[in-house]
Amino acid sequence: RWAESGGKDSLFIRYKNPIFQTRILEETKKNIARRGGPDKLLIVKAPDSNSVNKNLFEISKDLNTSPEKAVYQVLEKGYVRVASFNMNPYDIQNFMKQDWVVTGSDGNTGHPRKYGSFPRKYHKYVKQDSIINMATFIKNCSSKTAEIFRIPNRGILKEGYFADIIIFNPSTFKDKANYKDAFQLSEGLEYIIINGKLSIENGNFTEQLNGRVLKK
Numbered sequence: 001r002w003a004e005s006g007g008k009d010s011l012f013i014r015y016k017n018p019i020f021q022t023r024i025l026e027e028t029k030k031n032i033a034r035r036g037g038p039d040k041l042l043i044v045k046a047p048d049s050n051s052v053n054k055n056l057f058e059i060s061k062d063l064n065t066s067p068e069k070a071v072y073q074v075l076e077k078g079y080v081r082v083a084s085f086n087m088n089p090y091d092i093q094n095f096m097k098q099d100w101v102v103t104g105s106d107g108n109t110g111h112p113r114k115y116g117s118f119p120r121k122y123h124k125y126v127k128q129d130s131i132i133n134m135a136t137f138i139k140n141c142s143s144k145t146a147e148i149f150r151i152p153n154r155g156i157l158k159e160g161y162f163a164d165i166i167i168f169n170p171s172t173f174k175d176k177a178n179y180k181d182a183f184q185l186s187e188g189l190e191y192i193i194i195n196g197k198l199s200i201e202n203g204n205f206t207e208q209l210n211g212r213v214l215k216k
Contacts, residue, residue, distance in 0.1 A: 003027070008075070015072055028068040032056065036086035038067035044111065044179055047078035053180055083111060083179060093131050096121075102145045112182045116175030119186035123174035134170070151214060167191040 003024050004011050014020040032038055038056035046052050051059055051074055060070040074080055095101050105117040113120075118141055125131040132140075142164075146155025153161045166189070173188030192200035194210035 012076065025068045028071055032067055035084050040085040042083045042085065042179060043074065043080060044083050045079070045081035046074060048074070093125070096125055096131055102140045102148060104145070112175065112177035112179060114177070115183060116177040116186055119173055119188070120175040127170070150216070163193055163196040165191070165193040
């Protein structure tokens with residue numbers, strides 16, 4: 001972090017200074033290893049389209065340089081977004097089974113979780129791998145979330161509560177978004193009712209924006 005103090009311009013001033021460059025490259029190399037290695041870091045957004053959908057190992061080969069030096073050659077061209085594949089799948093499965101774990105998404109440009117988090121959780125961890133059952137999936141995507149964030153009158157189908165309802169086909173509900181096309185819509189979603197009004201009907205958007213900002 002010391003090298004980034006003052007922003008990107010300051011980073012490159014330090015990087016181009018021989019006094020600091022060796023240390024920066026050494027620490028970058030360690031950070032790459034900590035994240036699983038250069039083949040686990042995928043570029044999903046970059047000014048240079050030749051870098052997009054390639055991992056850092058592939059890019060370093062293209063540039064005929066080390067992965068740590070390739071980092072700065074890519075960064076120097078502009079804003080870059082990276083997807084990191086360093087999570088242990090068994091850790092994910094074990095956490096998912098815990099009663100206090102719920103699902104959310106902070107999806108950004110280029111990441112499939114923006115369009116596919118909940119369908120993927122169902123398709124992979126309920127239908128395919130049987131890590132959790134349907135009841136747990138629904139609870140940890142609705143009522144448990146409302147409980148944790150103390151959101152009143154939501155998350156449960158109950159008289160007097162806001163009618164936020166999702167109806168999906170359990171046979172076909174799955175994510176389609178991927179790192180090459182993160183904006184593909186999921187399959188099998190039949191109806192969405194938000195605040196008692198239809199937003200998705202027979203799989204089609206009704207053009208009605210029925211949501212609202214929830215303030216604590």
